[in-house]
Amino acid sequence: MTIPKSPATLVDVAERAGVSLKTASRAVNGEPHVAEATRQKVAKAALDLGFQLNSMASLLKRGIRSNFIGLVTGDLANPFYSSLAKGVERELRSQGLQLVVSSTDESGERERVLVEEMVARQVRALIVVSTHESNDTLRSAQERGIPVVFVDRPALDLTADSVVLDNRAGARLAIEHLIAAGHRRIGFIGDFSRLPTHQQRLDGYLDAIEALPTKSGQDPRELVREDFHDAAGARGAALELLSLSTPPTALFTSNNRVTIGALTAFRGLPVAPALVGFDDFDLSDVLGVTVVSHDPVEMGSRAARIALETLESRQPGGEPVVLPVRLIERGSGEAAPGVDWR
Amino acid sequence: MTIPKSPATLVDVAERAGVSLKTASRAVNGEPHVAEATRQKVAKAALDLGFQLNSMASLLKRGIRSNFIGLVTGDLANPFYSSLAKGVERELRSQGLQLVVSSTDESGERERVLVEEMVARQVRALIVVSTHESNDTLRSAQERGIPVVFVDRPALDLTADSVVLDNRAGARLAIEHLIAAGHRRIGFIGDFSRLPTHQQRLDGYLDAIEALPTKSGQDPRELVREDFHDAAGARGAALELLSLSTPPTALFTSNNRVTIGALTAFRGLPVAPALVGFDDFDLSDVLGVTVVSHDPVEMGSRAARIALETLESRQPGGEPVVLPVRLIERGSGEAAPGVDWR
DNA sequence: TTGAAAGCGCTAACAT
DNA sequence: ATGTTAGCGCTTTCAA
Numbered sequence: 071m072t073i074p075k076s077p078a079t080l081v082d083v084a085e086r087a088g089v090s091l092k093t094a095s096r097a098v099n100g101e102p103h104v105a106e107a108t109r110q111k112v113a114k115a116a117l118d119l120g121f122q123l124n125s126m127a128s129l130l131k132r133g134i135r136s137n138f139i140g141l142v143t144g145d146l147a148n149p150f151y152s153s154l155a156k157g158v159e160r161e162l163r164s165q166g167l168q169l170v171v172s173s174t175d176e177s178g179e180r181e182r183v184l185v186e187e188m189v190a191r192q193v194r195a196l197i198v199v200s201t202h203e204s205n206d207t208l209r210s211a212q213e214r215g216i217p218v219v220f221v222d223r224p225a226l227d228l229t230a231d232s233v234v235l236d237n238r239a240g241a242r243l244a245i246e247h248l249i250a251a252g253h254r255r256i257g258f259i260g261d262f263s264r265l266p267t268h269q270q271r272l273d274g275y276l277d278a279i280e281a282l283p284t285k286s287g288q289d290p291r292e293l294v295r296e297d298f299h300d301a302a303g304a305r306g307a308a309l310e311l312l313s314l315s316t317p318p319t320a321l322f323t324s325n326n327r328v329t330i331g332a333l334t335a336f337r338g339l340p341v342a343p344a345l346v347g348f349d350d351f352d353l354s355d356v357l358g359v360t361v362v363s364h365d366p367v368e369m370g371s372r373a374a375r376i377a378l379e380t381l382e383s384r385q386p387g388g389e390p391v392v393l394p395v396r397l398i399e400r401g402s403g404e405a406a407p408g409v410d411w412r
Numbered sequence: 413m414t415i416p417k418s419p420a421t422l423v424d425v426a427e428r429a430g431v432s433l434k435t436a437s438r439a440v441n442g443e444p445h446v447a448e449a450t451r452q453k454v455a456k457a458a459l460d461l462g463f464q465l466n467s468m469a470s471l472l473k474r475g476i477r478s479n480f481i482g483l484v485t486g487d488l489a490n491p492f493y494s495s496l497a498k499g500v501e502r503e504l505r506s507q508g509l510q511l512v513v514s515s516t517d518e519s520g521e522r523e524r525v526l527v528e529e530m531v532a533r534q535v536r537a538l539i540v541v542s543t544h545e546s547n548d549t550l551r552s553a554q555e556r557g558i559p560v561v562f563v564d565r566p567a568l569d570l571t572a573d574s575v576v577l578d579n580r581a582g583a584r585l586a587i588e589h590l591i592a593a594g595h596r597r598i599g600f601i602g603d604f605s606r607l608p609t610h611q612q613r614l615d616g617y618l619d620a621i622e623a624l625p626t627k628s629g630q631d632p633r634e635l636v637r638e639d640f641h642d643a644a645g646a647r648g649a650a651l652e653l654l655s656l657s658t659p660p661t662a663l664f665t666s667n668n669r670v671t672i673g674a675l676t677a678f679r680g681l682p683v684a685p686a687l688v689g690f691d692d693f694d695l696s697d698v699l700g701v702t703v704v705s706h707d708p709v710e711m712g713s714r715a716a717r718i719a720l721e722t723l724e725s726r727q728p729g730g731e732p733v734v735l736p737v738r739l740i741e742r743g744s745g746e747a748a749p750g751v752d753w754r
Numbered sequence: 755t756t757g758a759a760a761g762c763g764c765t766a767a768c769a770t
Numbered sequence: 771a772t773g774t775t776a777g778c779g780c781t782t783t784c785a786a
Contacts, residue, residue: 352695
């Protein structure tokens, strides 16, 4: 065991190298106007002492707040968010910035606390998958000069950049695909109804459903089930829909967790309903599940790039960046009513 | 648009509140010995000015290096690592610490750079899924008084804490399970052969295989395939094994990605071999895949807790913490040779 | 090329 | 209960 000696400072290095503080600073930072011999001496002293520049002192002096970018998401363990984080990180890497992450578990209160902590820790910019319960804290971060970029879910009542998916078109695509396969009763299982992503996907669903010739008096929302945020809840919703007296012949599941929940509900069923899910996922190909696919890593990268550009004087709050989605057909959406696709 | 005014300092707040700098500091930090009226005045001034304590200056003054813990993993988008990260974050949350993450993509060189960056940024402690290509940088971090905790893969040639899984027992369990179902030719598909986790899982496999009565001259490694780090590679390995003149009747896949790769290889096969995978994964139940399961979130929490305890004067470098694993039977491992479990 | 002094924003002693 | 002074470790004038 080495004794955790209190770390050497530049003064120590300067002393040991027999030069002034400033010279040591210049040498350590690779600034010009230092004789090669001096540079060597300082380097050696630094090495001997295990010297490490105190970046906090350095940043403080230079008036820089930090080298961190904050990412606030719902749940890091959700592959969608972790892919997003990967995209953000990849983009930051080239700029020598680092990524601070945290999960809200979709609690507005936690989001508030986390954002405040990040602001207190002087993050340079904030990338947020907002719970949308309130954005006072984000607004105040913005007012303090910290760029805020919304990702996945757009900015609401707030002039800020957003990077989002074409949710409505994606959902419409999915439903039209099911309709083309002959389905007329199509269930919808969705996440928290307060989320803009949910609302847009529901709108896309309704677009397609309402374009269908309907019997008068029929409610287009008859087969819509909302506010299921985890797989277990979604599974229950799927079972409930399938136990209706006239059950749907197809299901649209509005995100990866909901899709997985529905798939678990199908176990042991004599015939599984057709299915199209929003978000691609591991093993979707093995299971033959048709999905509305997109690129969460790219979404993270884009958001990070915008945050960085805003740091470099880009005007914040432009039009939302809308990333495309596409249908990947694998069988589960092509099955005609009553036909098992598994 | 608000003009990004240069942020207010404590001096500004003190001035506006008509008190001294120190009083403002006391009030802002919620220290005792401040009259309630004064506290109010200061709070109001701070609010008016949009004041935010500069944590860098504060930490510098207090001689604290930072409030960050660094986590270095292979790939944040891998659900195993992101669950780990979630566990770490959950543990830090209660301590007011924040999590800085980054991915090495299993490159030793990137690991070196990342660790150096984190050290430069004064992280309090480092939690590392090491590539194990070299640990000079980690050692030097340790020598600078930064606790290093190895997770998933144990410390090598370095006195440090580790939190790992009971890999060998887990693999043995899996193979014995397949043997009990009647399998005698069992393939092994593994990750990078340099990784300790790989070696231990392979050892567990060999333990069980070698306990079998063998024909003389038979190589227990005949059906072992290594160095496949992604699903695509693992798929190829599975196909290769299955195309042998006497193919294995069962496969052991040594981690989640490899398992997924093997499963994609089974598509379209008339009969899938039996399969047991290391690591549980989403949809394993839907697919009926028997796995060696464990708790990556808990692993992250444990590692974080050890890091925090070390910060509080715990002796570093004790015995590795070995977390248990267990077999979850879902059908794919119970199938007798030649019987399709899908 | 090198150095001395000032001060980033804050808190810890030590007054008062 | 409040204020004064010094200084964390560093970089930045400005001189030498």
